[in-house]
Amino acid sequence: MHATLKRLLGLMSCCFFVAVASAQTLSIDIVNGSPSARPIAVVPMAYEGGGLPLDTDISAVISADLNRSGQFKALARDDIIEYPVRQSEVKFPTWRMLKQDHLVIGRVLDAGAGTVRIEFELHDVATQARLLGLAVGGRRSDLRGAAHQIADFIYEKITGVRGAFWTRMAYVTSTGLGKNTQYALMVADSDGYSPQVVVRSQEPLMSPAWSPDSKKLAYVSFERGSSTIYMQELTTGSRQILASFRGINGAPAFSPDGSKLALTLSQTGNPEIYLMDLANRQTTRLTKHFAIDTEPVWMPDGQTLVFTSDRAGKPQLYQVPVAGGEASRITFQGEYNARATIAGDGNKIAMAQGAGNVYRIAVLDRSRGGAEWTQLSPGSLDESPSFAPNGSMVLYAAREGKRGVLYAVSVDGRVRQRLVLADGDVREPAWSPFRQR
Amino acid sequence: MNTPMRVILIALLAVSMGACSKKVKEVSPPAVVATPTETVAPVVIDDGRYDASDLDSDACLRQRVVYFDFDKAEVKAEAQAVLACHGKYLKDLPGARMTLEGHADERGSREYNLGLGERRGNAVSGALQANGGTAAQITVNSYGEERPTCSESSEDCWAKNRRVEIVYTKAQ
Numbered sequence: 219m220h221a222t223l224k225r226l227l228g229l230m231s232c233c234f235f236v237a238v239a240s241a242q243t244l245s246i247d248i249v250n251g252s253p254s255a256r257p258i259a260v261v262p263m264a265y266e267g268g269g270l271p272l273d274t275d276i277s278a279v280i281s282a283d284l285n286r287s288g289q290f291k292a293l294a295r296d297d298i299i300e301y302p303v304r305q306s307e308v309k310f311p312t313w314r315m316l317k318q319d320h321l322v323i324g325r326v327l328d329a330g331a332g333t334v335r336i337e338f339e340l341h342d343v344a345t346q347a348r349l350l351g352l353a354v355g356g357r358r359s360d361l362r363g364a365a366h367q368i369a370d371f372i373y374e375k376i377t378g379v380r381g382a383f384w385t386r387m388a389y390v391t392s393t394g395l396g397k398n399t400q401y402a403l404m405v406a407d408s409d410g411y412s413p414q415v416v417v418r419s420q421e422p423l424m425s426p427a428w429s430p431d432s433k434k435l436a437y438v439s440f441e442r443g444s445s446t447i448y449m450q451e452l453t454t455g456s457r458q459i460l461a462s463f464r465g466i467n468g469a470p471a472f473s474p475d476g477s478k479l480a481l482t483l484s485q486t487g488n489p490e491i492y493l494m495d496l497a498n499r500q501t502t503r504l505t506k507h508f509a510i511d512t513e514p515v516w517m518p519d520g521q522t523l524v525f526t527s528d529r530a531g532k533p534q535l536y537q538v539p540v541a542g543g544e545a546s547r548i549t550f551q552g553e554y555n556a557r558a559t560i561a562g563d564g565n566k567i568a569m570a571q572g573a574g575n576v577y578r579i580a581v582l583d584r585s586r587g588g589a590e591w592t593q594l595s596p597g598s599l600d601e602s603p604s605f606a607p608n609g610s611m612v613l614y615a616a617r618e619g620k621r622g623v624l625y626a627v628s629v630d631g632r633v634r635q636r637l638v639l640a641d642g643d644v645r646e647p648a649w650s651p652f653r654q655r
Numbered sequence: 656m657n658t659p660m661r662v663i664l665i666a667l668l669a670v671s672m673g674a675c676s677k678k679v680k681e682v683s684p685p686a687v688v689a690t691p692t693e694t695v696a697p698v699v700i701d702d703g704r705y706d707a708s709d710l711d712s713d714a715c716l717r718q719r720v721v722y723f724d725f726d727k728a729e730v731k732a733e734a735q736a737v738l739a740c741h742g743k744y745l746k747d748l749p750g751a752r753m754t755l756e757g758h759a760d761e762r763g764s765r766e767y768n769l770g771l772g773e774r775r776g777n778a779v780s781g782a783l784q785a786n787g788g789t790a791a792q793i794t795v796n797s798y799g800e801e802r803p804t805c806s807e808s809s810e811d812c813w814a815k816n817r818r819v820e821i822v823y824t825k826a827q
Contacts, residue, residue, distance in 0.1 A: 395806055422801035424765060444796045445769065466773055466797060469766040482766060489770040510770035526767055532726070533767050556764035570764050577762065599808060601764055617761070620806045646765065
């Protein structure tokens with residue numbers, strides 16, 4: 219079939235997707251905590267505008283974000299005994315008595331046309347210094363988004379690392395079994411709130427991958443009968459077919475500059491890694507081996523791909539220069555290593571690591587020249603790790619009973635939270651890149 | 656050789672040829688068709704070839720699922736007889752078309768399992784071609800672990816999910 223016609227058909231199958239729809243919310247349980255978490259009090263913010271009361275508890279969203287990172291322990295709401303709104307109202311001895319390192323206060327003002335202005339301050343309790351005094355604007359309908367941005371400012375000021383709370387995650391859900399299964403590709407805030415359906419289908423959906431500007435998702439859909447790679451604009455819902463060759467069309471991954479897509483095609487008879495130039499859709503083959511080569515991911519410099527191959531008998535991770543050349547193996551511990559995700563600095567690679575019937579998320583750290591391993595999850599069927607864009611946390615999928623659930627774990631493995639959808643099987647979380655303000 | 660004798664011999668030949676794959680259809684014994692007329696009615700002689708109606712009635716052809724060991728794509732000995740029937744069917748009905756849907760269990764990564772499902776489909780395709788089918792008749796379509804028939808995390812369930820399903824898209 220002609221390529222443009224194919225694309226047109228892809229666009230026409232509008233019944234399969236809806237741009238915006240609400241669905242069940244994920245809830246979060248803290249599995250364990252970190253003793254080194256920094257105590258911080260986030261005082262409820264006063265609404266000083268003249269409109270209806272706000273429908274979002276901004277300070278509660280900020281506290282939950284900071285807790286989830288494992289780096290902070292937010293003071294429980296019941297333990298907050300004073301409610302300063304401005305610096306002049308802060309009595310530091312109170313917060314010292316409550317053993318808090320930091321204090322966040324703020325107020326919300328009307329900014330016209332359905333928007334608000336949130337002024338907040340971050341104070342160091344010991345030195346009584348004001349570390350931050352900023353204002354964040356936002357729509358009344360997206361106060362959670364504004365709260366996540368404030369949490370990012372606080373996180374970065376105290377830890378020195380850019381916050382990744384104001385980000386999103388894509389994931390796949392399925393309900394039912396056999397021919398009655400319903401699949402959906404979802405996008406939610408990084409804390410699991412505000413889930414929206416990107417695509418719904420009666421055929422499998424797989425492997426969501428974010429464009430570097432967070433505006434598009436590439437994914438695999440079987441709606442045409444066999445695996446096909448689509449690219450979809452999140453705001454408009456418009457989409458196009460990127461790859462529908464004979465055999466497997468899988469494992470899409472955008473290059474860091476967004477100009478190329480790494481993907482898996484089996485048009486020559488077995489899965490190989492290819493590069494697609496997104497400007498002209500030309501594909502270049504990168505691997506040539508009778509083994510299964512798949513799951514390419516980009517190193518941050520865009521010069522190297524890491525991928526899964528069973529050329530040595532069992533799946534292991536390999537790297538290959540984007541310019542072409544020989545692939546070299548990079549994992550030598552664990553009998554089964556697959557589905558890599560790479561942290562922003564390129565030194566940490568997380569993967570699904572299997573031994574017997576137990577699959578855990580493991581991190582390989584090459585920053586000190588060697589190969590240091592950390593296990594992030596207990597198993598037994600953990601898969602699909604995805605790094606936060608700041609490398610501080612990893613999302614992954616686990617099995618509990620007959621269904622899949624998502625977990626978020628700090629990169630040191632010490633703090634883990636479960637994100638549970640009300641029903642159905644949840645898998646393949648993909649953490650978005652940073653969003654542009 | 657007179658006609659009745661030839662009919663009987665052909666029938667015997669068909670029985671011996673079909674022994675590994677297909678039994679002669681239950682039609683009247685050859686002796687009954689041995690009429691004194693010169694014309695033999697070929698429709699009532701089973702020549703050992705499949706026809707489209709056998710897809711639903713033949714015990715061997717009705718078996719459409721082939722199972723595999725974990726992380727393996729080798730066709731097991733127990734599946735060879737079934738694949739011989741289907742290969743012969745493809746040979747006997749050159750217009751027949753089938754899709755081999757490859758599947759994996761939930762262990763391991765999803766995209767790798769997509770590759771594994773295809774590898775299993777290719778192995779079945781190879782066995783069918785060794786038994787008379789042609790590549791043009793067979794399409795392999797891997798679903799990886801995305802279409803399980805069973806959703807428990809147990810060996811019994813995994814074994815059911817590691818499979819290739821033979822789906823005829825055109826009977827003749």
